[in-house]
Amino acid sequence: MFQINENYQKLPGSYLFSTIAKKVAAFTQENPEKSIIRLGIGDVTQPLAPAITDAMHKAVDEMGSAETFHGYAPDLGYEFLRKAIAENDYRARGCDIAEDEIFVSDGAKSDSANIQEIFAAESRIAVCDPVYPVYVDSNVMAGRTGTYDAKTERWSDVIYMPCTAENGFVPEFPKETPDLIYLCLPNNPTGTTLTRDQLQKWVDYANQAGAVILYDGAYEAYISEADVAHSIYECKGAKTCAIELKSFSKNAGFTGVRLGYTVVPKELKCNGISLNGMWARRHGTKFNGAPYIVQRAGEAVYSAEGKAQLKEQVAYYMKNAAVIKQGLKECGYTVFGGVNAPYIWLKTPGGMTSWEFFDHLLEKAGVVGTPGSGFGPSGEGYFRLTAFGSYENTAAAVERIKKL
Amino acid sequence: MFQINENYQKLPGSYLFSTIAKKVAAFTQENPEKSIIRLGIGDVTQPLAPAITDAMHKAVDEMGSAETFHGYAPDLGYEFLRKAIAENDYRARGCDIAEDEIFVSDGAKSDSANIQEIFAAESRIAVCDPVYPVYVDSNVMAGRTGTYDAKTERWSDVIYMPCTAENGFVPEFPKETPDLIYLCLPNNPTGTTLTRDQLQKWVDYANQAGAVILYDGAYEAYISEADVAHSIYECKGAKTCAIELKSFSKNAGFTGVRLGYTVVPKELKCNGISLNGMWARRHGTKFNGAPYIVQRAGEAVYSAEGKAQLKEQVAYYMKNAAVIKQGLKECGYTVFGGVNAPYIWLKTPGGMTSWEFFDHLLEKAGVVGTPGSGFGPSGEGYFRLTAFGSYENTAAAVERIKKL
Numbered sequence: 130m131f132q133i134n135e136n137y138q139k140l141p142g143s144y145l146f147s148t149i150a151k152k153v154a155a156f157t158q159e160n161p162e163k164s165i166i167r168l169g170i171g172d173v174t175q176p177l178a179p180a181i182t183d184a185m186h187k188a189v190d191e192m193g194s195a196e197t198f199h200g201y202a203p204d205l206g207y208e209f210l211r212k213a214i215a216e217n218d219y220r221a222r223g224c225d226i227a228e229d230e231i232f233v234s235d236g237a238k239s240d241s242a243n244i245q246e247i248f249a250a251e252s253r254i255a256v257c258d259p260v261y262p263v264y265v266d267s268n269v270m271a272g273r274t275g276t277y278d279a280k281t282e283r284w285s286d287v288i289y290m291p292c293t294a295e296n297g298f299v300p301e302f303p304k305e306t307p308d309l310i311y312l313c314l315p316n317n318p319t320g321t322t323l324t325r326d327q328l329q330k331w332v333d334y335a336n337q338a339g340a341v342i343l344y345d346g347a348y349e350a351y352i353s354e355a356d357v358a359h360s361i362y363e364c365k366g367a368k369t370c371a372i373e374l375k376s377f378s379k380n381a382g383f384t385g386v387r388l389g390y391t392v393v394p395k396e397l398k399c400n401g402i403s404l405n406g407m408w409a410r411r412h413g414t415k416f417n418g419a420p421y422i423v424q425r426a427g428e429a430v431y432s433a434e435g436k437a438q439l440k441e442q443v444a445y446y447m448k449n450a451a452v453i454k455q456g457l458k459e460c461g462y463t464v465f466g467g468v469n470a471p472y473i474w475l476k477t478p479g480g481m482t483s484w485e486f487f488d489h490l491l492e493k494a495g496v497v498g499t500p501g502s503g504f505g506p507s508g509e510g511y512f513r514l515t516a517f518g519s520y521e522n523t524a525a526a527v528e529r530i531k532k533l
Numbered sequence: 534m535f536q537i538n539e540n541y542q543k544l545p546g547s548y549l550f551s552t553i554a555k556k557v558a559a560f561t562q563e564n565p566e567k568s569i570i571r572l573g574i575g576d577v578t579q580p581l582a583p584a585i586t587d588a589m590h591k592a593v594d595e596m597g598s599a600e601t602f603h604g605y606a607p608d609l610g611y612e613f614l615r616k617a618i619a620e621n622d623y624r625a626r627g628c629d630i631a632e633d634e635i636f637v638s639d640g641a642k643s644d645s646a647n648i649q650e651i652f653a654a655e656s657r658i659a660v661c662d663p664v665y666p667v668y669v670d671s672n673v674m675a676g677r678t679g680t681y682d683a684k685t686e687r688w689s690d691v692i693y694m695p696c697t698a699e700n701g702f703v704p705e706f707p708k709e710t711p712d713l714i715y716l717c718l719p720n721n722p723t724g725t726t727l728t729r730d731q732l733q734k735w736v737d738y739a740n741q742a743g744a745v746i747l748y749d750g751a752y753e754a755y756i757s758e759a760d761v762a763h764s765i766y767e768c769k770g771a772k773t774c775a776i777e778l779k780s781f782s783k784n785a786g787f788t789g790v791r792l793g794y795t796v797v798p799k800e801l802k803c804n805g806i807s808l809n810g811m812w813a814r815r816h817g818t819k820f821n822g823a824p825y826i827v828q829r830a831g832e833a834v835y836s837a838e839g840k841a842q843l844k845e846q847v848a849y850y851m852k853n854a855a856v857i858k859q860g861l862k863e864c865g866y867t868v869f870g871g872v873n874a875p876y877i878w879l880k881t882p883g884g885m886t887s888w889e890f891f892d893h894l895l896e897k898a899g900v901v902g903t904p905g906s907g908f909g910p911s912g913e914g915y916f917r918l919t920a921f922g923s924y925e926n927t928a929a930a931v932e933r934i935k936k937l
Contacts, residue, residue, distance in 0.1 A: 130743030242819035339534030415646035
């Protein structure tokens, strides 16, 4: 008789955002007259920029003509897109990343879930706490996390690095040496980040410890401060210890378009074996490329018009972030983030738990946020609001919260 | 010091089609004046049908307007697409498959590579020989295949089921009991298939043995004979033993569009645990949906116009298949397939090995095919030609082969 991967049975409850969706659906069914404002999931709301839809229409026409039709894409992604990425996201910032170190994918969620596959089953992972659930859950499925203690909400074999108001959301180097270190900067969910100097210390640490940093830069476009790195490869020595995961979801509104990329430097090696070659092999065996139309859309992100239009889009969301942060401060909340990231991380008032505040906010204000505890035990007592709503909804949500 | 997944080091050489691409690139560089006709990789050449490009243009417009913009897709795929699939591919054929048993993905390659994850690490897999390389390679990466013997080209822990002219390309039930049985019908690479009655015997076998059939139906649209099942769920008892993987690549030309789906029936259980729930959890954790635009394109496949246009497209390729089969027969080749599948499987002439014939065909005729041995040891002495070229190229390739 066949047997299942028993690691799946260890996963506690369902995926955070599915749980929220179910709670909201139940509330809406019971209260059909109440309007709901969703500042929970990190999903964008602004339409695709004209430069992008123009490129997509053109690509659809190409796909409809035999002379310009495109079948299977090259394994790593189209040259035109990898070139645009290498030039704009790396060389323009002084980072020496080559086209064949860039792997185009269907998004950073897939990549951040799949990247663990090329590492040994015994690898010890370290994550910030709170953290994007995918990093841990994908390692649970792979059997790397030991046993789950429902009381502490911790896995026995995961190294947690608390990031709270107490340490200014700067993780400390772990006492045990990890093999893989997940860092998301600017951070989801806290909206905080590290300075370039602080990041350099992590790069130095990883090189000394023989660890790999899995660097999720999905929110890079929201960086507003000069001393924050836009890529981990701005740090010296990062090419021998870091893999960078990037998304088009937040800088270009591609949550429903699906495009991302991962940088695996050729210098990143284990006993002489290049991880670049391993990831290439995974891509070639288990993936068949992002759609041609979507890769053309990605190219348009780097056009002059695309850049101008997306700069406005990012500014639009960051205006929302300022409105939320200011509004919450005015009514006495302790708030973090929102300067280099589209997330506001707040302390729940009156000692409420994160889920208590979730219910409170949903029932009393009709506003959906994300409970901090859903991102890890150190997120308990915190709550995340996103700046990805429309300005009107965001302002209305803040007014409702003020009236609580 | 971090360590890699050592299973990757066990993989012999690189992925078949990458090797072919490199060989052809080298030949073209040395012989820039020679024209090459590619009947190797199973990539389509006909443009997307108008019903599909119309749907995509409309969806792009929706994505460009705030009122109709779509962000993250539902985990399983959009209801509109799952409904069209359930109605057209299943209920219309008398198969009782519900919408929530259908999981929309970025293609059958990803799904067929990823599906092994939900099974135990110790699972014993059985594959036809020759076979689509992804089934075996994805299990090599997961450490299920034991050691590789370069002499026999076999993995110690894989159960091979030879499919050759001698047994009429009908695999025999294996002597050892497998946990997972990969069946691709109509078959890639041989172009042959089983009758509905023959398939029913496999379903009965799997239910008795406690095995799961991973049924790859990517070529279903090419079935022309009445006694061939269009879905494994046409067989009694398949819902307790089979997962079906489907692609839009071959029936609708989506190789560069990327769309597929997997059916995991709720009745398929292991010790009471539903595999449907496990696959849903994987989808929710490691994938973020196929693009909205692509899912609308998929919906158009099932519209009246889409169906009519794609019927013509399939007929176009099957005319190519007939041209290849007839032409090769005329010059004395022994040929198989091409009736229910767009692949022609031929015996190499004069005792040539598959790769010898590959070089011969490339150098003497400028025609690129796929060496049968690249699909497994029992493919040695065979060669695959695909019907996915243009009619003109296909006819020209046959003329060149006739002159050899």
